[in-house]
Amino acid sequence: MKYNQVTIKDIARELGISPSTVSRALKDHPDISPQTKKAVNELAEKLNYQPNIVALSLRQSKTNTLGVIIPELVHFFFSTVISGIEDVAYSAGYNVIITQSNESLQREKTDIKALFNSRVDGMLISVSRETSSFEHIESILAKGVPMVFFDRVYENANSSTVIVDDLSGAKEATQHLIDQGCTRIAHLEGPPNLGITKQRLEGYIQALNDNKMPVQKDLIVSCPLGTIEEGKIAAEQLLKMPNRPDAIFATNDPAAMGAMQAIKEAGLKIPQDIAVVGFSNWFFSSLLEPPLTSVDQPGFEMGQEAAKLLIRQIEFKSKDNEDPAPETKVLKTRLIVRDSSLKKGKPKK
Known part of the structure; x- marks a missing residue:
């Protein structure tokens, strides 16, 4: 019809x-x-x-609409980010259009064009795991569209960003495993082109160095998609080692969940034989058996801060026809300790 x-x-x-x-x-x-x-x-x-919003925007040069591009709607972390964005946006009189790249660079390019053609006042973007070139973003920035990047960011001198302290979060997670008496800690590494992957790997390495423990390359296994399936395959690879690890720190909770499946199928116990820690604190983490220790990211706060920065940029520009100085907001993580990492007799901290 x-x-x-x-x-x-x-x-x-x-x-x-x-x-x-x-x-x-x-x-x-x-x-x-x-x-x-x-x-x-x-x-x-x-x-x-x-x-007619488009017709009004042509006359007023403002739609009071924010465009959002996220990698996946089903990702619990990003759903909390969206809630934070909407909380600030609606209170400030802005509507929100949400798109998902589905972890595809081509979809990301399509989404950014669609939002531009919809005449959004500005965009909030978390890049896909495939994104390693940024010409599509630069072309929109060159047209004067305000942008703020969050979590997975495009680092350039002209855009504001909101990130969590992934390095400190990973370091705390690894230190927790060391404090539990673990001596061979493996790391399931995420998508190689993302800054968050590099920061989490660096935090893991720093914790080992601080405790004068060797960094063993064979204990660092790539999980470029960060899925349950990849986590399981990576853990199976680690379990075949003559001297298997006694702990696994995964780049995210799905990879950690896959590792837990592999450990159980091998007839081993968590955490007695192998302790496991994830990152992101997905909603299902506390429902696993045993419940998964994970690094919690303040997604709602991230969405709020990103929206505040973008609206400030939009309104500053509409008033003075200039961009405000870019800002970087770094939010703290928090380690949620559960039974998957607690060796027998070790109390929760």
């Missing part, structure tokens, strides 16, 4: 008045009689008239 949007001309035709009279009546103009205003508003409501 074809969709036909009711216009001011349709209302004018129905009432036998001019479109300009309808327009002024809808805006409660003092020159229009109360009777005409009443007739126009009643008919507009009956016909479900909605203003």
Whole structure:
């Protein structure tokens, strides 16, 4: 069925008045009689008239709409980020359009074009794991569109970013395993082109160095997709080693969950034989058996901060036609200790 949007001309035709009279009546103009205003508003409501946002934006150069690109909607962390974005945006009088790249560079390119063509006032972006070139982003930035990057960021001198302290979070997670008496700690490494992967690996290495423990390359296994399946395969590879690890720190919770499956299928116990720690604190982490220790990221706060930065940038620019100085907000993580990493007799901290 074809969709036909009711216009001011349709209302004018129905009432036998001019479109300009309808327009002024809808805006409660003092020159229009109360009777005409009443007739126009009643008919507009009956016909479900909605203003044409695109047409209004062409006249006003502002749509009060923010565009958001995230890698995956099903990702619990990103769903909390969206909640934070909406919390700030709606309070400030902005609507939100959400798209997902589905971890595809091509989808990301399509989404960014669609948001630009929808005349959003600015964009909030977390790049896909395939994104290693940024020409598509640079072309939109060159058109003057305000952008703020969050979590997975494009690092350039002209854009604000909101990130969590992945390095410190990973370091704390690894230190926790060392404190539990673990001496051979493996790391399941994430997508190689993402900054968060590099920061989590660096935190793992720093904790080992601080405790004068060797960094063994054979204990660092790549999980470029960070999925449950990859985590399981990586853990199976580690379990085949003559001197298997006594702990695994995974780049995210799905990889940690896959590792837990492999450990159980091998007839080993968690954490007695192998302790496991994840990253992100997904909603299912506490429901696993045993419950998964994980690094919690403040997703809601990240969304709030990213939206605040973008709205500030939009309103600063609309006032002075200049961009404010870019900012980087770094949010703290928190280690949530559960049974998957607690060796017998070791109390929770």
